[in-house]
Amino acid sequence: MVDIGIMGLAKSGRTTVFNALTGGKADTEGVASHTRVAKVPEPRLKMLADMLHPKRVVPAEVVYHDVGASAKGLVSEKGVSGQFLAHLSNVDALINVVRAFTDESIPHIEGNVDVERDIATMDLELTFSDLAIIERRLQRIGIALKGAKQLERQGLLREQEMLIKVKADLEKDVPIRELKLTPSEARVMANYQFLSAKPLLIVVNIGEDQLPQAVSLEAELNSLYSRPECRIITLCGKLEMELAQLDNSAAEGFRAEFGIKESGLDRTIKASYELLGLISFFTTASAEVKAWSIQNGTNALKAAGKIHSDMERGFIRAEVISYGDLMKCGSVAESRKRGFLRLEGKEYIVQDGDVITFLFNV
Numbered sequence: 117m118v119d120i121g122i123m124g125l126a127k128s129g130r131t132t133v134f135n136a137l138t139g140g141k142a143d144t145e146g147v148a149s150h151t152r153v154a155k156v157p158e159p160r161l162k163m164l165a166d167m168l169h170p171k172r173v174v175p176a177e178v179v180y181h182d183v184g185a186s187a188k189g190l191v192s193e194k195g196v197s198g199q200f201l202a203h204l205s206n207v208d209a210l211i212n213v214v215r216a217f218t219d220e221s222i223p224h225i226e227g228n229v230d231v232e233r234d235i236a237t238m239d240l241e242l243t244f245s246d247l248a249i250i251e252r253r254l255q256r257i258g259i260a261l262k263g264a265k266q267l268e269r270q271g272l273l274r275e276q277e278m279l280i281k282v283k284a285d286l287e288k289d290v291p292i293r294e295l296k297l298t299p300s301e302a303r304v305m306a307n308y309q310f311l312s313a314k315p316l317l318i319v320v321n322i323g324e325d326q327l328p329q330a331v332s333l334e335a336e337l338n339s340l341y342s343r344p345e346c347r348i349i350t351l352c353g354k355l356e357m358e359l360a361q362l363d364n365s366a367a368e369g370f371r372a373e374f375g376i377k378e379s380g381l382d383r384t385i386k387a388s389y390e391l392l393g394l395i396s397f398f399t400t401a402s403a404e405v406k407a408w409s410i411q412n413g414t415n416a417l418k419a420a421g422k423i424h425s426d427m428e429r430g431f432i433r434a435e436v437i438s439y440g441d442l443m444k445c446g447s448v449a450e451s452r453k454r455g456f457l458r459l460e461g462k463e464y465i466v467q468d469g470d471v472i473t474f475l476f477n478v
């Protein structure tokens with residue numbers, strides 16, 4: 117399951133965006149934390165269901181965490197404060213909600229709306245948090261080195277060297293996600309769950325009056341912030357939150373009226389999946405059509421393990437039809453007849469849209 121943490125300055129609209137993404141009804145007057153599972157929108161699931169008439173259709177799921185804030189906001193002196201840090205350090209990706217809407221009745225903590233300033237502020241807070249973790253770790257390494265045996269010493273020195281390097285980059289405002297780390301360095305760094313290492317989706321929360329400029333604003337911001345592992349989208353949180361409470365066709369109607377092409381949830385998920393390098397594959401066993409999310413580049417064996425550890429342990433082979441081929445043929449039987457059903461082994465790299473039946477034996 118994918119976990120996405122929603123952060124942002126006080127009153128930027130985090131809880132509103134959380135409700136928009138999850139269809140939730142969390143109180144936007146309060147400052148509490150919220151967690152809710154949302155279904156990943158996947159239009160191909162419906163097409164598959166129309167063809168295969170399963171008993172159940174099961175979308176993939178993603179968990180959104182609205183991390184709340186104290187009265188003063190998410191940050192303490194410098195950096196994300198402890199209780200919120202704990203919430204954020206376990207997520208796979210971060211959403212930074214940045215306020216662009218103007219509303220006299222909701223004062224901005226900095227006195228005025230300034231998207232670029234607020235993006236930079238939050239970036240800096242993530243950097244401060246990571247620097248604090250590094251400082252603490254370096255201190256501990258320093259103490260440990262005093263009594264360390266030869267072998268242990270080597271490991272500690274390597275870690276120390278790497279942390280000093282990363283620290284220097286952070287001090288130049290370069291987040292960890294932009295560093296070019298070797299795979300072994302990346303593995304060590306992953307243990308720390310640094311915030312500035314996580315893929316970042318900036319959601320610029322616009323007011324309804326800004327909807328006509330949404331597309332051009334998004335393009336402008338994206339050209340300003342074309343940074344690795346980072347994307348920016350604009351979203352009208354308040355409107356999307358209201359639309360999330362309606363049924364699909366009613367919501368579509370309103371979106372058309374406002375000139376919104378795609379729902380906020382769809383666009384946010386799409387951008388987060390791209391950032392995280394996730395793709396979907398489908399299974400159709402036991403009269404259930406199910407969507408699964410995996411990292412691009414995952415092999416058939418690991419994909420099977422995602423469904424059940426028995427499937428990975430007793431893996432025999434995978435029967436694979438690409439979504440496009442299946443749609444073209446109209447049925448599994450026809451795909452088989454025309455040679456579109458492939459038998460693949462453990463090392464096969466699962467492709468986006470693969471419809472897979474795993475054969476296994478335990």
Ligand SMILES: Nc1nc2c(ncn2[C@@H]2O[C@H](COP(=O)(O)OP(=O)(O)OP(=O)(O)O)[C@@H](O)[C@H]2O)c(=O)[nH]1
Pocket residue numbers: 124125126127128129130131132133143144145146147148184185189217218219222321322323324352353354355
């Ligand atoms: N006018 C307008 N108000 C908005 C918009 N988005 C959010 N708000 C309002 O701004 C206030 C704060 O929104 P929340 O979603 O609670 O923001 P938050 O970041 O979770 O706030 P805290 O948790 O209190 O820090 C609420 O009164 C929302 O109704 C918007 O697009 N337009």
Ligand SMILES: [Mg+2]
Pocket residue numbers: 130131132144146147148184185
């Ligand atoms: Mg809130």
